[in-house]
Amino acid sequence: MTATQQSTSGTSSDRVRFILDGEVRTVRDVDPNTTVLNYLRETLRRTGTKEGCAEGDCGACTVVLGELDGDRVRFRAINSCIQFVPTLDGKELFTVESLRAPDGALHPVQEAMVEFHGSQCGFCTPGFIMSLFAMYRSEPEPSKARINDILAGNLCRCTGYRPIIEAAEEMYRLPPHGGNGNGGWTHSPYSASGDDEPSAGEREMVERLRSIERRGTLVVTGPDLSGGRRTYYAPTTIADFAELVERYPDAYILAGGTDIGLWVTKHHMDLDTVIYLGDVAELKVLAASQTHIEIGAAVTITDAHALIDSHFPDMGEMYRRFASPPIRNAATIGGNVANGSPIGDSMPGLIALGASLVLRRGPESRELPMDEFYLAYQKTALEPGEFVERVRVPLEPSDRHFRTYKITKRFDQDISAVCAAYCFRLEDGRARDVRICYGGMAAIPQRASECEQALEGREWNESTLAAGMAALDRDYTPIEDMRASAEYRQMVTRNLLRKLFLETSGWQGETRVIEGGR
Secondary structure: OOHHHHOOOOOEEOOEEEEEOOEEEEEOOOOOOOEHHHHHHHHOOOOOOOOOOOOOOOOOOEEEEEEEEOOEEEEEEEEHHHOEHHHHOOOEEEOHHHHOOOOOOOOHHHHHHHHOOOOOOOOOHHHHHHHHHHHHHHOOOOOHHHHHHHHHHOOOOOOOOHHHHHHHHHHHHOOOOOOOOOOOOOOOOOOOOOOOOOOHHHHHHHHHHHHOOOOOEEEEEEEOOOOOEEEEEEOOOHHHHHHHHHHOOOOEEEOOOOOHHHHHHOOOOOOOEEEEOOOOHHHHOEEEOOOEEEEEOOOEHHHHHHHHHHHOHHHHHHHHHHOOHHHHHHOEHHHHHHOOOOOOOHHHHHHHOOOEEEEEEOOEEEEEEHHHOEEEOOEEOOOOOOEEEEEEEEOOOOOOEEEEEEEOOOOOOOOOOEEEEEEEEEEOOEEEEEEEEEEOOOOOOEEOHHHHHHHOOOEOOHHHHHHHHHHHHHHOOOOOEOOEOHHHHHHHHHHHHHHHHHHHOOOOOOOOOOOOOO
16 A cells, blocks of 8 residues: 555655755655654764764753744754654754854854853753754743743753853844845844844745645655565644554654653664644644633644743743653653653642543543543543643633642753642632642652642631641652652652742742742
8 A cells, every 4th residue: 555545535645844054955755753853963974963962961962943924934843852843844944054044153142152262062052052043043032031041951061051151142133144045044033123023044944844835635655674565644633643643553643752762762762653733724823812721632742832831921921841842842741641650740730720531432421520631640531542632721810819839949941840730729718629639749740639628618717727737648659769759759849839828828939930030
């Protein structure tokens, strides 16, 4: 059976097409499990992109993708070590080699790094440059706190970061050099008049990207090391996606790849059939009504962040610490929810807020409260052929108190030892509609039902707090691992409840992270 015969409705292709240095590149007969990093280094011999951790932590492999966003191009840094080659289809790829002009002139990012001695051994430098390049193309002169956030996904053992941060501030003051003959992407994205009109180079990029837009399902088949064949599907409609998931119930559903990518690079798994949801327009819906926020399964953490933060600042702060910007640019809330990890940071907050999931199988959908979705360790209520279509977060009542706290060994880019979330109302001084959920305390994200009952309807005072803290000991028998002991986790759950009490009972001390703080 050919790739075209295997496809769902609409046109299909067995070619991966993307743009590199202004030219369309076509890839055929590639193993769909091949990472972008390995393809760059081993096939294209672009060795500026480095392999460090192979799990999206160190940032040495950072590249930038340009994607159509209406009439503009969105630039995003990603970790190439955990992204698969077929996900490049329809995008423009930038590597550190892409930045230098044909005459040898450096991009302002590179020039600033040289001027401020932002490189020593040089191994991590290309990744830093690409993260800064994405910021240069997307944000006019960000604050130092924002620069620190952007660089949180790039690790360096030599410079101490100060000269790199100084270079990030200086690069905006350097004059952009002439284009490299492929659309002028060395130019600043901002016009000379200072308005937000796209530059001539960006307009050229838009036209190039439109020239490789795909309407139907991409089907890529390629050889594996044992001589077999693997298949990758990338539909563009939810009907085609649902049909494929129903047809291949044992396939791996790929969203951002920030978890599945590690199955290949670290666990050496063979993903024989992959269905990618990142090109399905209906799964990218992100909207707020008077009653709910609707988050499609393909919406990235980056895209969801601003909307969620506007309604629930604590969730916004948690997502800023969720991972590095390159991970947030790829990871999806739907993927974080669906993989069922007991330490996923999205789930406690969403469960405390009373979120529900819309699950779909074929043309049929059903809605399930999120706290009923997790059955056992990495076991969910998904039936064969079913997938998470979207997350629904209620926005009322407006008088509720909501807090979520992430406890880790370091501030940035660390997996939670405990993630806690609380939601309740104070009515005549009494706690009402109490919902509490902890991650990292059990095999699943689990509500603290005993604690909820101990608080519900009682006066919000020290006596009630003591009863709630005691009840937490009945709710959980904590897990113990390299991140924390069971005893520490139990103590933290109690102390976080006290932290909540202090913040919501009129105590004036500051216990929360503030903008730009650490």
